[in-house]
Amino acid sequence: MNDMAKTTPYGSWRSPIDAALAAAHDGHPAFVGFVGDEVWWTEPRPAEGGRRALVRRRPDGSEESVLPAPWNVRSRVIEYGGLPWAAAARPGEPRGPLVVFADFTDQRLYAHEPDVPEAEPRPLTPLSGVGGGLRFADPRVHADRGEVWCVLEEFTGDAPTDVRRVVVAVPLDGSAAEDRSGLRELSDGRHRFVTGPRLSPDGTRAAWLAWDHPRMPWDGTELLVADVGADGTFAAAQVLAGGPTESIAQADWAHDGRLLYSSDRSGWWNLYRAEPDGTASALCPREEEFGGPLWQLGLNWFAPLDSGLIAVVHGTGATALGVLDPETGEVVDAAGPWSEWSASLAVHGTRVAGIAASPRSAYEVVELDTRTGRARVIGAAHDDPVDPTYYPEPQIRTFLGPSGHEIHAHIYPPHHPGHVAPGGELPPYVVWAHGGPTSRAPLVLDLAIAYFTSRGIGVAEVNYSGSTGYGRAYRNRLREQWGIADVDDCAAVALALADEGTADRARLAIRGGSAGGWTAAASLTTTDVYACGTIIYPVLDLASWQDGQTHDFESRYLETLVGPYAEVPGRYEERSPARHADRITAPFLLLQGLDDVVCLPAQCELLLTRMQRRGVPHAYIAFEGEGTGSGARTP
The missing domain is CATH 3.40.50.1820 (Alpha/Beta hydrolase fold, catalytic domain)
Incomplete structure (x- = not known):
């Protein structure tokens, strides 16, 4: 003093x-991902009409907006939204990466090639005049299939509850931009709520989450798995885990083809692995959370690395970023001042990207090198106002x-x-x-x-x-x-x-x-x-x-x-x-x-x-x- x-x-x-300063620093980066060697994320731009910009970090460390104003990369699915973008790096392609995103204004999906001079985003999905229209979230680009898989929220009437949600495949060639019938439905529509599917490494199976009224996703969800045919259609889905009193917060495939998921069956969201004999192995049983509430679609608290290790956000109250060895159950946490990590992780090789904050710093984009254990801020760096x-x-x-x-x-x-x-x-x-x-x-x-x-x-x-x-x-x-x-x-x-x-x-x-x-x-x-x-x-x-x-x-x-x-x-x-x-x-x-x-x-x-x-x-x-x-x- x-x-x-x-x-x-x-x-x-x-x-x-003052109030103006506090308002100017409201919001934070979200939805981090790798596009090749680059890290991309969304962040608020209060001075640009409050839009959410999609930002990329170039190899030289510079940051730039992928899209100019007024493009607003934000989904309205379930009103709270979710993951609004995905991209394919397309190495060797002279046109560079292909990004697919939801624009807040009309909620259509757009495709864009930011490295192509004078290129403009082109719509992939149609408009609808019914109720809240058509909305999309949690996309995954499958360039080899010529599609992006995502969640479709479709209003069938004017009431806010006149709505259905299904997993769909959207053609990347734009053939469905004016034609709703061009959106290929992958799930059967039996469930009121679904998350985006995750395709197994060999492309033969897909996994996603679903739940129904009156449950909220933290009350009980089901982990569904289906075989994927050569034509991209899903066979009948089977329930692998979950139920009315078990919440599955996230599911994804390890690189060896085994399915990982976060379940609270023990009273805490812990990480499990589905074994070939149908049993489930608890990888790190602790009275800690390795998951959280699905207020938005596409949140992720873990991400499998190529090495077989798993990047995890975990903790009780406060959260940390760690690397879990699924064979020993050991977690090694990243060093640093951060006390809170968002439910947004991305991995590429030995690199892990996330979004973290502390009592002395706002949310920043942080990268961990799992080879050295070094964590450093690489984007949206906190700057004391x-x-x-x-x-x-x-x-x-x-x-x-x-x-x-x-x-x-x-x-x-x-x-x-x-x-x-x-x-x-x-x-x-x-x-x-x-x-x-x-x-x-x-x-x-x-x-x-x-x-x-x-x-x-x-x-x-x-x-x-x-x-x-x-x-x-x-x-x-x-x-x-x-x-x-x-x-x-x-x-x-x-x-x-x-x-x-x-x-x-x-x-x-x-x-x-x-x-x-x-x-x-x-x-x-x-x-x-x-x-x-x-x-x-x-x-x-x-x-x-x-x-x-x-x-x-x-x-x-x-x-x-x-x-x-x-x-x-x-x-x-x-x-x-x-x-x-x-x-x-x-x-x-x-x-x-x-x-x-x-x-x-x-x-x-x-x-x-x-x-x-x-x-x-x-x-x-x-x-x-x-x-x-x-x-x-x-x-």
Whole structure:
């Protein structure tokens, strides 16, 4: 601390981290892949209309956008999207690589040859005027077959649940660009949700994941395998693993032709290998996660190397990048400062590329050389926008909930190099409830948190019951308890901070977006813990989800979070904040995107109508053209 630090009250410290700076650094690189020797990834471009650019790292270390603005490489499948691009390196081909991508504007698949002068992207798939149209995600280019295999999401009517999903083969020659019948369906359409298929090294078998309502993918999925005929058609699919109570997060083929998959059958997502005799071998049985929730299609927590080793993202709470020897079960982690690795890995020879962050750095593209064990940043390198002495210094804490259960949280005390508070003053604290709710708050640098801490306001990120990263039992604590367990856990952390003398009991607040907005709103209607709250694009009325007022992916989510509506309709009424606005006595700010198809603006309007003439200070800000936001770390 600076000896010349000013003594000023908490909450009044002047900071160079303002809202504009925090917003400019929202979002991070994603979906990394190798194209020959080059590493490619997507990254946000706030100054270019918020588009997602596809970026390549040239052999000389320079970075360049593969596509100019306004091309926006982003899929809308299941609304949260998924892997939006794939490429074939085509060594020896003078025209260079061929990339296939989904454009956000019309959701068509396009093919592009970026090394061909004056080349323009050409469409591979048609438009549809029905409902949400045709959407594509999780592509795999099979240049030798003249096709790209991917997931097709096809709307059959105007309702958000009028939709089917199948695995399709899209011709690379553009013959299906205006003809829906040119998309060759590979899966049989029996399942509501599918992921993209992975073709075995010898080209004779394909594996993919599927699940059906009312399950979410972290509840139960099936690993399907089918023989692939010489003409590229799939034989009848067989279930290899998974089921209603077993979640398979990812499957892929090892180079020896054996199938690898991440399953939580033990209570933790661990890595398994399907043996020739039909049995499954646990490759590294641990009380750690080697998988996670499939909020997007095409996520991957492991990637097989040519050597037989497997690159893995694993951990409890925080995650690390390691290299697993499947014969011994030994994992050797990459050295470095990173505490969080995204579910995006790519391998090429002995190289592993991933996306990682730490409490002192935002997400960066990192490459590990498995021969030397050296990991280094190769793309989207973190560049401090302010003096890093303004960054918060987080603490990993565990608290006890009302029933004595553990609650995991990250505590960010107020921190400023030039300010201290008067002796005896306790700081205000804001509890942050993450989105999902089947998600978690990662331990990474977030300038939105630094905005508060550098002003003298502490932040407590609570990975409440139901959060991922701590095993299936921890996730299952939220089953039928949404609006209770999450609210209780957040309150328990806030009150514990006050009781131990860390936070001012009279100046506790709560903030959250999407599912976290629900927790924030429910906290204001059911507790007296908080002096105020911020509710961001929230879920406020559970009954509306039963009326087809949300998207298909989460349309049955509440059956596990709250209970079957037909059996417990009163529970939906009792827990909905919009139905109990009369219980809110604390001031609040309500933010909403008017184009949000997940958490609808109508729910905010219902709450506001019931707040009229109650005399509780509140404000509502609606954003034209905004959908589901990312600021609450929703998936």
